[in-house]
Amino acid sequence: MKTTSLAGGGLLIGFNLFESCKPGVEPPVDLASLDYNDFNAFIKIADNGAVTIFSPNPEIGQGVKTAMPMIIAEELDVAWKDVYVLQAPLDTKNFTRQVAGGSQSIRHGWEPLRQTGATARQLLVNAAAARWGVDPRECTTKEGIISNAKGETLGYGDVVQEAAALEIPEDVALKSVKEFSIIGQEIPNVDLDEIVTGKPLFGLDYKKEGMVIACVLRPPAFGQKLVSVEESGARALPGVLDVIRFGDKVAVLAQDTWTAMKGKAALKAEWGNDEPLESTEDHDRILTDLLDGREFTTMRKDGNVEKAFAEADMVLERTYESPFLPHNCMEPMNFYADVTPERIHLVGPIQTPEGTAHQIAEVLGRDFSEISLEMTRQGGGFGRRLYGDFAVEAAEVSNLAKRPVKVVFTREDDMADGIYRPAIKYRIKASVRDGQITGYHLKEAAINSNMYGLIPNFFPAGALENYQVDVAKFDSKITTGAWRAPYTNFLAFAEQSFFDELFEQMGADKIQSRIDLLEKVKGTTDDRIQYSPGRMQEVIRMAAEKSGWGTPKEGVYQGFAAYYCHNSHVAEVADVVMENGEPVVKRVVCVVDCGIVINPSGARNQVEGGVIDGIGHALYGNFAFRDGRPQALNFNDYRLIRMNEIPRVESYFVQNEESPTGLGEPALPPAGAAMANAIFAATGKRLYNQPFVNALKDVKIPEKEIIG
Amino acid sequence: MPTYSIKVNGKSHSVDVSADMPLLWVLRDHLNLMGTKYGCGIALCGTCTVHVDGDPARSCVVTLEQVQGKEITTIEGLSEDGSHPLQEAWKEVDVPQCGYCQAGQIMTAAAFLKRNPDPSPDQIREAMNGNLCRCASYQRIQEAVELAVKNNKS
Numbered sequence: 093m094k095t096t097s098l099a100g101g102g103l104l105i106g107f108n109l110f111e112s113c114k115p116g117v118e119p120p121v122d123l124a125s126l127d128y129n130d131f132n133a134f135i136k137i138a139d140n141g142a143v144t145i146f147s148p149n150p151e152i153g154q155g156v157k158t159a160m161p162m163i164i165a166e167e168l169d170v171a172w173k174d175v176y177v178l179q180a181p182l183d184t185k186n187f188t189r190q191v192a193g194g195s196q197s198i199r200h201g202w203e204p205l206r207q208t209g210a211t212a213r214q215l216l217v218n219a220a221a222a223r224w225g226v227d228p229r230e231c232t233t234k235e236g237i238i239s240n241a242k243g244e245t246l247g248y249g250d251v252v253q254e255a256a257a258l259e260i261p262e263d264v265a266l267k268s269v270k271e272f273s274i275i276g277q278e279i280p281n282v283d284l285d286e287i288v289t290g291k292p293l294f295g296l297d298y299k300k301e302g303m304v305i306a307c308v309l310r311p312p313a314f315g316q317k318l319v320s321v322e323e324s325g326a327r328a329l330p331g332v333l334d335v336i337r338f339g340d341k342v343a344v345l346a347q348d349t350w351t352a353m354k355g356k357a358a359l360k361a362e363w364g365n366d367e368p369l370e371s372t373e374d375h376d377r378i379l380t381d382l383l384d385g386r387e388f389t390t391m392r393k394d395g396n397v398e399k400a401f402a403e404a405d406m407v408l409e410r411t412y413e414s415p416f417l418p419h420n421c422m423e424p425m426n427f428y429a430d431v432t433p434e435r436i437h438l439v440g441p442i443q444t445p446e447g448t449a450h451q452i453a454e455v456l457g458r459d460f461s462e463i464s465l466e467m468t469r470q471g472g473g474f475g476r477r478l479y480g481d482f483a484v485e486a487a488e489v490s491n492l493a494k495r496p497v498k499v500v501f502t503r504e505d506d507m508a509d510g511i512y513r514p515a516i517k518y519r520i521k522a523s524v525r526d527g528q529i530t531g532y533h534l535k536e537a538a539i540n541s542n543m544y545g546l547i548p549n550f551f552p553a554g555a556l557e558n559y560q561v562d563v564a565k566f567d568s569k570i571t572t573g574a575w576r577a578p579y580t581n582f583l584a585f586a587e588q589s590f591f592d593e594l595f596e597q598m599g600a601d602k603i604q605s606r607i608d609l610l611e612k613v614k615g616t617t618d619d620r621i622q623y624s625p626g627r628m629q630e631v632i633r634m635a636a637e638k639s640g641w642g643t644p645k646e647g648v649y650q651g652f653a654a655y656y657c658h659n660s661h662v663a664e665v666a667d668v669v670m671e672n673g674e675p676v677v678k679r680v681v682c683v684v685d686c687g688i689v690i691n692p693s694g695a696r697n698q699v700e701g702g703v704i705d706g707i708g709h710a711l712y713g714n715f716a717f718r719d720g721r722p723q724a725l726n727f728n729d730y731r732l733i734r735m736n737e738i739p740r741v742e743s744y745f746v747q748n749e750e751s752p753t754g755l756g757e758p759a760l761p762p763a764g765a766a767m768a769n770a771i772f773a774a775t776g777k778r779l780y781n782q783p784f785v786n787a788l789k790d791v792k793i794p795e796k797e798i799i800g
Numbered sequence: 801m802p803t804y805s806i807k808v809n810g811k812s813h814s815v816d817v818s819a820d821m822p823l824l825w826v827l828r829d830h831l832n833l834m835g836t837k838y839g840c841g842i843a844l845c846g847t848c849t850v851h852v853d854g855d856p857a858r859s860c861v862v863t864l865e866q867v868q869g870k871e872i873t874t875i876e877g878l879s880e881d882g883s884h885p886l887q888e889a890w891k892e893v894d895v896p897q898c899g900y901c902q903a904g905q906i907m908t909a910a911a912f913l914k915r916n917p918d919p920s921p922d923q924i925r926e927a928m929n930g931n932l933c934r935c936a937s938y939q940r941i942q943e944a945v946e947l948a949v950k951n952n953k954s
């Protein structure tokens with residue numbers, strides 16, 4: 093931690109979330125001369141007591157730009173109304189995790205952010221105590237005011253100059269949960285005013301003197317290469333500045349976006365391929381062959397599932413299928429790059445600023461230290477902006493064009509040049525003997541990559557003596573990657589639908605059976621089992637109670653699902669009614685245990701969004717390929733859930749004092765299962781494949797222009 | 801390139817652009833009004849919604865020819881200071897997640913409430929159905945529109 097007085101008055105506290113500051117770093121004297129390489133993120137306190145807090149992690153709509161500063165402000169003990177929040181740029185020298193991914197920002201930031209706020213507070217208290225000549229332990233703080241035993245007071249702004257000269261205190265006390273006055277409050281999004289008035293916040297809104305727009309033509313099918321391109325049509329368009337070929341891509345540079353888009357459309361390219369191109373029917377067959385085959389990697393094996401199956405009274409086996417999915421962030425991919433011989437300046441929406449900057453340094457053969465990267469607010473992430481392909485393109489084009497360039501994807505580019513959720517099939521087999529589940533075997537066949545980390549150790553691992561998870565994959569040319577709640581976004585549906593069907597066939601109670609299975613996990617010494625059976629039981633019980641499980645209103649059919657991922661425990665109940673002969677989801681009750689809730693307003697927003705996202709993609713999300721070409725390029729062919737298709741989401745949070753865990757993703761995975769199980773209750777029809785809409789008849793995509 | 805004169809948020813501008821350039825890109829790239837967003841370019845997402853003589857329009861498919869002599873209002877011109885009843889309601893409900901779609905949502909809602917100041921919840925859902933929100937903040941969008949209706953009555 094570092095402190096300094098600002099030339100313009102006030103105190104600057106440089107803090108470091110994960111490591112101590114580099115030795116020998118000189119604090120800047122004012123903000124204008126601030127070197128971000130030395131000061132990654134910081135608190136600034138002005139003489140008048142106003143506080144600026146820099147938020148370190150990328151904001152993609154998950155709310156960390158509000159929640160992370162709230163944690164600092166809490167321990168700093170200032171009034172939230174006096175806090176001004178700014179997005180910090182990338183600083184790889186001091187930070188270790190400036191990433192928006194895996195729902196981990198708050199979980200990892202919790203302790204260091206609190207320490208940061210508390211240390212700054214203690215420093216200010218020490219300065220006040222020194223001025224009064226009293227013991228700092230006699231002093232208290234409240235909302236930026238320090239008081240001593242005699243009742244004298246000083247504002248933080250009154251003592252910032254003195255505080256800057258003091259030594260940084262160690263081992264500062266943190267507040268107890270009961271003392272929290274900001275954490276747990278409903279704090280509106282810090283960019284709310286700017287968003288509702290249309291201020292330029294996003295990457296697509298970023299402008300810089302001399303900047304031109306580039307639209308890039310890329311191979312239309314995965315597996316194709318550029319053979320030749322006829323540029324004259326594009327070059328002939330008024331406003332087109334340059335056409336640049338790089339690798340198998342061609343960039344058209346223009347003064348404005350429309351001209352760049354038109355220029356790209358005017359290119360005539362010839363494409364070729366050495367190997368056969370892939371289609372969805374091929375993937376379908378290949379994944380089924382993988383499931384039927386014998387070549388698997390075993391991720392976890394307890395007991396002997398084969399023996400359990402052989403000795404069973406009943407065996408149930410089901411296969412579940414899901415398609416590729418594009419992310420479709422509302423703001424299409426884009427990035428700004430200015431590559432000069434001296435430096436590389438990058439600006440835009442990215443979930444992984446550090447990794448992307450490294451990638452660019454490597455591609456351009458430049459030193460990482462030459463790169464500065466600023467993050468804008470981001471019009472959605474969902475995992476797509478973990479991959480910096482678009483930023484690398486911007487850097488390559490700027491490098492070749494020798495001018496500042498913003499690469500802009502059209503919606504069609506965004507869908508056609510994705511890093512998709514891979515198509516996956518699951519096969520689950522379970523055995524029952526004497527009314528008890530005795531074995532469980534999960535097989536995964538996926539495009540490109542398989543489940544990772546602790547996923548094979550999620551429920552029902554630990555609850556069953558005979559348990560096995562096997563995975564297999566097919567290497568495809570179609571690019572795939574993380575999509576909100578990777579793997580679990582579909583695995584939760586498969587597993588929780590399977591249990592619903594299994595309990596149904598066993599004639600067992602769907603709630604009690606889950607509770608009983610979880611009971612068996614208690615006291616486990618297996619450290620791969622990181623879900624808490626007790627916390628899981630609690631969300632299950634609470635969801636049953638809040639949803640009126642078992643006593644629905646006439647004509648309402650309910651489905652249950654519970655799932656743990658991203659360190660949070662979630663249970664959901666979907667209510668379905670029949671309208672015009674079709675099942676419609678009307679309500680989803682979602683109970684979450686994510687530990688301490690930093691910002692209930694933001695937290696509910698994530699839950700509401702996550703549930704509807706889960707329902708929407710399970711119902712409608714479909715993305716096929718023919719000869720390597722995506723079969724949907726825009727919202728006329730790709731259906732996203734809309735306003736009059738949503739259920740009402742009721743969210744509840746378990747109140748406890750556990751450290752906070754993930755919330756951007758965990759509400760999504762169980763939603764599809766809760767809905768599918770409710771649809772079964774309503775219709776007797778089991779759903780095994782996503783999107784459900786294929787099995788539920790007569791649902792149409794709006795073809796005509798819709799005007800509010 | 802032809803020269804057009806267009807009136808945006810009460811101010812007249814003269815722009816030289818190709819005849820097929822949609823209003824959206826004129827606003828964003830030539831007039832520096834970045835509040836109107838690009839989402840699909842084919843009138844199916846609503847992020848680019850503006851008002852043309854008070855009616856909602858998808859600026860990604862509107863040409864300058866079509867708005868000659870008409871009054872265009874963008875999110876920047878909806879109110880002087882963010883105090884339109886819908887903007888106030890949006891703030892009170894804390895609607896946005898990523899926020900990218902929200903200007904378009906507000907513009908659609910504003911035009912709708914002018915025509916129907918006292919809509920039913922179903923009518924609100926129907927009216928807002930053309931605006932996508934990838935973050936699925938739909939529930940709050942509905943709450944905010946309902947709140948604005950309620951605030952207008954009291």
Ligand code: FES
Nearest residue numbers: 839840841846860
């Ligand atoms: S950008 Fe105009 S409706 Fe999507």
Ligand code: FES
Nearest residue numbers: 898899933934935
């Ligand atoms: S808030 Fe992100 S698209 Fe609507």
